[in-house]
Amino acid sequence: MTRESCLNVVLMGLLLAVPLAAWALDEPFIITLTTRAVIFAIAGVGLNLALGFGGLVSFGHAAFFGLGGYAMGILAYHAQTYTPLMDWPFVIEGTKSMLVIWPVAIVASGLAALAIGALSLRTSGVYFIMITLAFGQMFFYFTISWSAYGGEDGLSIYVRNSFPGLNTMDPIQFFAICYGLLLLVLWGVHRMANASFGLALRAARQNEERLQAVGQVPYRLYLTAFAISGAITGLAGALFADLNRFVSPSMLSWQTSGEIMVFVILGGVGRVYGPVAGAALFILLEHTLGGLSPYWHVYLGAILLGVVLFARGGIFGLLAGREVAHD
Amino acid sequence: MTDPILKVRGLTKSFGGLVATRDVDLDLRAGEIHALIGPNGAGKSTLVQLISGALRPDAGSVQFGGQDVSALTTAARARKGMARTFQISSLAMEYSVLQNVVLGALGRRGDVFRFFNRVMKDQQLLKVAEKALVQVGLQDVRAFRTSDLSHGQRRQLEVAVALTLDPKAFLMDEPMAGLGAEGSQQLQGFLDQLRHQAPILLIEHDMDAVFALADRISVLVYGEIIATGTVDEIRGNPAVRQAYLGEVAE
Numbered sequence: 001m002t003r004e005s006c007l008n009v010v011l012m013g014l015l016l017a018v019p020l021a022a023w024a025l026d027e028p029f030i031i032t033l034t035t036r037a038v039i040f041a042i043a044g045v046g047l048n049l050a051l052g053f054g055g056l057v058s059f060g061h062a063a064f065f066g067l068g069g070y071a072m073g074i075l076a077y078h079a080q081t082y083t084p085l086m087d088w089p090f091v092i093e094g095t096k097s098m099l100v101i102w103p104v105a106i107v108a109s110g111l112a113a114l115a116i117g118a119l120s121l122r123t124s125g126v127y128f129i130m131i132t133l134a135f136g137q138m139f140f141y142f143t144i145s146w147s148a149y150g151g152e153d154g155l156s157i158y159v160r161n162s163f164p165g166l167n168t169m170d171p172i173q174f175f176a177i178c179y180g181l182l183l184l185v186l187w188g189v190h191r192m193a194n195a196s197f198g199l200a201l202r203a204a205r206q207n208e209e210r211l212q213a214v215g216q217v218p219y220r221l222y223l224t225a226f227a228i229s230g231a232i233t234g235l236a237g238a239l240f241a242d243l244n245r246f247v248s249p250s251m252l253s254w255q256t257s258g259e260i261m262v263f264v265i266l267g268g269v270g271r272v273y274g275p276v277a278g279a280a281l282f283i284l285l286e287h288t289l290g291g292l293s294p295y296w297h298v299y300l301g302a303i304l305l306g307v308v309l310f311a312r313g314g315i316f317g318l319l320a321g322r323e324v325a326h327d
Numbered sequence: 328m329t330d331p332i333l334k335v336r337g338l339t340k341s342f343g344g345l346v347a348t349r350d351v352d353l354d355l356r357a358g359e360i361h362a363l364i365g366p367n368g369a370g371k372s373t374l375v376q377l378i379s380g381a382l383r384p385d386a387g388s389v390q391f392g393g394q395d396v397s398a399l400t401t402a403a404r405a406r407k408g409m410a411r412t413f414q415i416s417s418l419a420m421e422y423s424v425l426q427n428v429v430l431g432a433l434g435r436r437g438d439v440f441r442f443f444n445r446v447m448k449d450q451q452l453l454k455v456a457e458k459a460l461v462q463v464g465l466q467d468v469r470a471f472r473t474s475d476l477s478h479g480q481r482r483q484l485e486v487a488v489a490l491t492l493d494p495k496a497f498l499m500d501e502p503m504a505g506l507g508a509e510g511s512q513q514l515q516g517f518l519d520q521l522r523h524q525a526p527i528l529l530i531e532h533d534m535d536a537v538f539a540l541a542d543r544i545s546v547l548v549y550g551e552i553i554a555t556g557t558v559d560e561i562r563g564n565p566a567v568r569q570a571y572l573g574e575v576a577e
Contacts, residue, residue, distance in 0.1 A: 214434025215405035
């Protein structure tokens, strides 16, 4: 077992042990905090597919996060007010079932990523960052002015959505759902990274000329990665909205995009489990430093600066060393 | 005589007022090494880029394997078996040696949109990759990270990746560049054999290598081919001597 896979196991073990201990000690707040970290981790793992494996520095992933959130919010809102989502040409009812909400969130944000990616990927470098930021802001201002769904105030959901056989209002049960999804997403991304697609995508990031010389087109790989990346982040958004029973435009703000990027960079760009470590550390810092001062972001900034300057591989680069090419 | 594998006709390209390639005709026949020489700034690299598809010509056509490929992208030409090596090694530096050749084999096979296979355990790809590594003599460093390779080894790896493409022709842009005398000798011996697998269009500065290897030589000066012929014909051509070889101590 490599050092990296050891670290993966330890990380996932800790992420499971903390809320279980909190459950035993009856500390629901800690469970909710860990659930937050797990959901952020899913968003980060999604972004990492584009940023880490494809080298696509997207500053607009909040749009997909928020889209997932609104997919959940809108469906649940219509279900709780007993109004149909639309009644012409056919009737679509709202729903409180997670098993319906998740696919809707995934498809909606995946399609949005496909459209945004198709346009943005015609640029690269700084221009790509700016254009994804611009698209993100577009979605942000749209939700602010979308008065049918609360506009600036957002939407509140009275009860968490339902999952067959579980009581989702119980913190530990909702945590279990999120943790299970994180495992599933990690497994999928890990397989993808080691599949034909991953080999070609990571090669495109390193050297587009090389990829073309072996007969492949970077654009298609980038676009596919971007769409899948957006879809995963959208799923995280649906969970995040469910956790808070609230969705608002702040989920789509550029600060959210920045935070998701921080998870990836803190944890280790291009490492499958990197964003999990990043998100966990972020929540830990937010909780501990946030208690000291409302301006705790200053310390976060200093830590981020340290990581970028002295530990470029993030937590994973520091603890697991250079990536092992293959076994 | 069979039709040439690569047939370039009337290729022209200018950048603003500078004509980098002027009405170039060039053939690459089966089994030959066709060397393209010329002084610095003659437009050799531009010509290679036009042939490989990295640049669009203003006029003229490129035919490859009996087919007009002028409208195709670099990637599409590569899939047809046009294998290019670069003047400055262009590899996936974070990958292992083996990953680089497997990438070549995968690109050639074309099924990059598979999401759940284990590509580094794909026996078909590994077989192609391994064969290419053995052919260039890199099998012992297959697990090395590419950025850890020596300059000479990177050049060999470039050729190995080109081999995985099941090439119909090689386009080699200064493969000897930066190699020591010994490395040059080795690669020279290797290319000598390689021509039987697929013909090579060789852009090279090393005149000893060119004269030792080439079946035919074309001389490019200011974007124009001023002569094409056998080694002896080129050596004896007064225009070539004046324009080019005269600058080298002969």
